[in-house]
Amino acid sequence: MEHQINEEIRDAQVRVIDSDGTQLGIISSKEALDIAVSKELDLVKIAPAANPPVCKIMDYAKYCFEQQKREKEARKNQKTVDIKEVKMTSKIGTNDFNTKVNQAVKFLKGGDKVKVSVGLQRRKGVAIHSEISTDLLEQFKQAVAEYAVFDKPSKIEGRNIVLFISPKKQ
Numbered sequence: 001m002e003h004q005i006n007e008e009i010r011d012a013q014v015r016v017i018d019s020d021g022t023q024l025g026i027i028s029s030k031e032a033l034d035i036a037v038s039k040e041l042d043l044v045k046i047a048p049a050a051n052p053p054v055c056k057i058m059d060y061a062k063y064c065f066e067q068q069k070r071e072k073e074a075r076k077n078q079k080t081v082d083i084k085e086v087k088m089t090s091k092i093g094t095n096d097f098n099t100k101v102n103q104a105v106k107f108l109k110g111g112d113k114v115k116v117s118v119g120l121q122r123r124k125g126v127a128i129h130s131e132i133s134t135d136l137l138e139q140f141k142q143a144v145a146e147y148a149v150f151d152k153p154s155k156i157e158g159r160n161i162v163l164f165i166s167p168k169k170q
Contacts, residue, residue, distance in 0.1 A: 004045040005060050006033060009053075014045070017056045026052055083164075085115045088140075090133045097136075101143040108147045108167040116140055117160040133161050 009029050016024040016032045019041055024032075029043075036043040036057045044063070047054035084107040086100050104114045118133040137154050140163070147168060154163040 003060070004048070005042050006036070009033070009043060009045050009055060011045075011053050013052045014055045015050070015052050016043075017046075017054065019057045019059075029055070032057070079111060081111065081113055083113045083115055085117065087117050087119065088136065089119045090136060092136065097139070101140065104140075104144055104165070105147050108144065108165065111167055113151075113167070114148075114165045116163045116165065117157075118162075120156075120159050120161065130156075130161070137161060137163055 009032075011029050013026050014029050014032055015026050016035070018024055019039065024035070032055055033043050039057060041057050042060040043055050044058055044060050045053050045055050084104075086104050086107075088097070088100055092100070104116065107114050116137065118136055120130055120133055134154070141148075141150065144165065148165040149168055151164040151166055154161050156162075
């Protein structure tokens, strides 16, 4: 956000706040600028919509630096949530199933969402064994239930049945 500083402030009267936070009252912008120059600081318009506009006497370069530092810190603390995918088929073995469950639990503990997809077998354009795939997803739900929240019920997307899972809030 760009602020008007020093000579850019064209208002006749402004409410001025000193660098230590005390209010100097409503004075002309020329007087306020003279006070700021005498203290070797800048006059910065911080609330242009107010009537009269509010200006503060401060070190503008230091203020900008601190703003950038705060924004950088906020970006650093931000966690991006990725969607990880676990794919299975309806003919998956027990050990492979357990491996997929462990993989999904690891993703959930890391704070990522998980998309579980079970590929449907097709013969002549017709999905077969869809009830087996649905049962497999139910088993998967039970296996990860203590770590997960189920966003919405499973649904068929093309040749797959998919289920979206989010990590539980601790």
